[in-house]
Amino acid sequence: MKAEIIAVGTELLLGQVVNTNATFLSEKLADMGIEVYFHTVVGDNPKRLEELLQLADSRSDLILLCGGLGPTDDDLTKNVLADHVGVPLVQNEAGLAALNAFFAQRQSTMTPNNLRQIETLQDGIPLPNRTGLAIGCLYKGTKNNYILLPGPPSELKPMFLEQARPLLEKEFPTTEKLTSRVLRFFGIGESKLVTDLAEMIEHQSNPTIAPYAKPNEVTLRITAKTEDERSANALLDQTEAEILAKVGEFFYGYGEENSLVEVVVELLKKEKLTITAAESLTAGEFQATLGTISGVSEVFPGGFVTYSKATKVSFLGLDPEHLEQTGVVSEDCAKEMAEAALRLAGTDYALSFTGVAGPDELEGQPKGTVYIGLAQKNGPTVVTENHFTRDRSYVRHSSVMKGLDMLRRAILNKN
Numbered sequence: 337m338k339a340e341i342i343a344v345g346t347e348l349l350l351g352q353v354v355n356t357n358a359t360f361l362s363e364k365l366a367d368m369g370i371e372v373y374f375h376t377v378v379g380d381n382p383k384r385l386e387e388l389l390q391l392a393d394s395r396s397d398l399i400l401l402c403g404g405l406g407p408t409d410d411d412l413t414k415n416v417l418a419d420h421v422g423v424p425l426v427q428n429e430a431g432l433a434a435l436n437a438f439f440a441q442r443q444s445t446m447t448p449n450n451l452r453q454i455e456t457l458q459d460g461i462p463l464p465n466r467t468g469l470a471i472g473c474l475y476k477g478t479k480n481n482y483i484l485l486p487g488p489p490s491e492l493k494p495m496f497l498e499q500a501r502p503l504l505e506k507e508f509p510t511t512e513k514l515t516s517r518v519l520r521f522f523g524i525g526e527s528k529l530v531t532d533l534a535e536m537i538e539h540q541s542n543p544t545i546a547p548y549a550k551p552n553e554v555t556l557r558i559t560a561k562t563e564d565e566r567s568a569n570a571l572l573d574q575t576e577a578e579i580l581a582k583v584g585e586f587f588y589g590y591g592e593e594n595s596l597v598e599v600v601v602e603l604l605k606k607e608k609l610t611i612t613a614a615e616s617l618t619a620g621e622f623q624a625t626l627g628t629i630s631g632v633s634e635v636f637p638g639g640f641v642t643y644s645k646a647t648k649v650s651f652l653g654l655d656p657e658h659l660e661q662t663g664v665v666s667e668d669c670a671k672e673m674a675e676a677a678l679r680l681a682g683t684d685y686a687l688s689f690t691g692v693a694g695p696d697e698l699e700g701q702p703k704g705t706v707y708i709g710l711a712q713k714n715g716p717t718v719v720t721e722n723h724f725t726r727d728r729s730y731v732r733h734s735s736v737m738k739g740l741d742m743l744r745r746a747i748l749n750k751n
Contacts, residue, residue, distance in 0.1 A: 337508060339365055339372045340396035342388060344404040344413050345487055346379040357402045357485075357492050364496065369510040369561070370398065380410035389420050393480050398508075403487030405470035407449040414473070414484060418457050421477055425455040428462045431471040438469060457484075463499040467491050474503050481508075515568035516559040519576065522596055522741050524586040526554045532582050536575075543575045551730070552737040553596065588744060596740045597625050603747045604635035611743065612681035613639040614652055614673040616664065616690040617706065622736045640677055652676035663699040665691050667707055667719045674709030675717055685746065686711045687739045693728045703728075706735045710742050715750075718742070 341361055347353045355377060362372045373396060378388050392399045404413030418425050431454030439446040453470040456462045463472030463484075468491035473484040483500055485492045521529060526549040530537065533556075537545050543560040556579065560571040580587055589599040604611060613622050620641045626632050642648040645664060649656045654672050662668040673688035687710055694703030704724040711717040720742065724734040 337370050337397045337510070338395070339370050339398040339400065340374040340376070340392045341372060341400045341402065342385075342392065343375075343377045343402045343487075344380065344385060345377075346381075346410070348377045348403075349379050356489055357487070360489070360493060361400060361402075361496065364501065366514040366516070366559070368501065368504065369513045370504070370508075371514070380404065380412065382412050382416050385413065385416045386420060389417070396480070398481050398483070398504075400483045400485060402485045402492060405453065405472070405484060405486045407447075407452050409449075411452065414452075414455060414457070417475070417482060417484065421457070421475060421482070423458045423460075423475075426458045427451065428454050428456050428471050430464060431456075431462065431469075434464075435469055461503060463495050463503075465491055466494050466498065472499065474500065474507070476507065511563050512561050513563070513565075513568070514559055514561055515565060515572065516557050517572045517576065518591050519556045519558070519579065519587060520589045520591070520594065520596075521554045521556070521583065521586040522552065522588050522737060524554060524583060525549075529554050529556070529583060529586075533579060536578060536582075543571050545575070545579075552734050555592075588741070596737060596744070598629055600740050600744050600747075601626065601629045601632055601635060603744060605631070607747060607750075609685065609747065610635050610637060610681075610683035611685045611687065612637065612677050612683045613686065613739075614677035614688045615639070615641050616643055616648070616673070616688075617693045618689040618732050618735050619643055621732050622687060622689060622739055625736055625740075637681060637683065639681065642673070648673065652680070665699045665701045665705060665707065667721065670707035670709035670719045671711075671717050674711035674719075678711040678713065684713045685743060687743060689735050689739060691722075691731075691735070693731045695728060704731050706731065706738075708735060708739050708742060710739075710746060712746065715746075718746075 341358045343355050343358055348355050358375045365372055376388060378384050401413050404411045414425060435454050456471050456473045457475045460473040460475040465471060468486055470486045472495050475482045485495055526547055530547055543558045546557045548555045558572055558575050560568040562568040588596055615622055623639045626636050640651050642651050645659055648654045652673060653676055670688045670690050674686045678686035689708055691706030692698040692701050692703045706722045706724060707719055709717060709719045722738055724731045
């Protein structure tokens with residue numbers, strides 16, 4: 337079954353509201369083995385919506401419409417769809433009872449336009465709204481099938497999960513399911529990753545491989561279509577092994593939410609290791625990033641923010657004369673910062689960040705020049721010279737991500 341999602345609302349076109357509903361629905365439909373081929377957004381315009389429905393009819397079996405089910409004059413999705421399929425709108429008795437109860441509880445008078453929210457297509461299957469008032473609907477046509485869902489995610493999500501999905505599984509059973517796995521990579525750009533995997537991507541069939549670029553990292557979604565989870569996992573395992581044989585050096589974790597900082601903190605906890613930091617250009621961003629993870633106090637006792645030369649001397653005890661000779665944007669400075677932080681905090685590892693976030697040069701070094709040091713209790717201090725691009729914020733974020741990856745690799749190589 338080919339599915340299409342149409343989001344209705346001028347506020348979406350104007351950028352006032354982000355269309356998160358399409359992402360949610362695509363993911364849930366994929367879990368059911370229903371592939372979404374098109375996402376479209378249209379304003380509150382009956383003519384344009386009708387034109388879009390005609391186009392959708394020509395290319396999709398299942399059409400989901402989100403939004404435009406409310407009580408105002410611009411909420412016309414149900415009216416347009418009813419005219420499109422040639423059936424009248426009728427009041428839903430259960431919806432009317434819920435509407436009357438709502439206004440009775442609030443001790444307020446219901447205006448006539450509220451009745452539009454409980455209208456549904458004749459011969460359609462109504463979808464009750466547990467968190468709102470607008471009734472949804474599943475309408476089975478002679479060729480195409482339509483689902484009407486409210487626009488607010490707080491209403492759409494429970495209606496789809498509790499009402500629409502069970503109906504779809506009953507009315508349109510499928511033996512095949514889509515199972516996905518997300519692999520996350522740092523230290524390799526999307527273009528290089530795709531180049532290294534070009535042959536696999538070119539000849540992909542089942543599973544499929546889809547790359548996605550994110551700030552300072554790349555993810556790969558591999559998706560298998562099978563009749564059971566065991567077969568899917570076998571296919572995904574085989575494809576993952578082939579991918580990691582080519583670019584495994586840059587792989588760090590799984591999932592949409594399992595970020596690099598989470599992976600690093602879990603590694604520190606597992607190995608019972610601790611980390612501190614001395615930050616200059618990042619101004620505490622590395623330590624703040626650690627602080628987003630619950631329970632990080634087990635592995636992070638605290639650190640230092642030494643933005644100026646004076647604080648590098650007073651907080652970390654660096655030699656002012658040597659600092660004057662080498663400069664703060666230097667390998668020597670990064671090395672001494674990391675080693676001083678390690679000594680003062682008594683941790684297993686210490687990271688240092690010093691460089692030029694921009695927009696101007698510093699000590700003759702162009703913006704984006706960053707030295708990151710990693711000192712270890714039982715090992716040598718390593719310093720990397722980096723040249724990051726884009727704006728000041730991106731340089732700082734790139735520095736933090738690079739530091740996390742240096743720490744991750746050090747812990748893994750220790751074992």
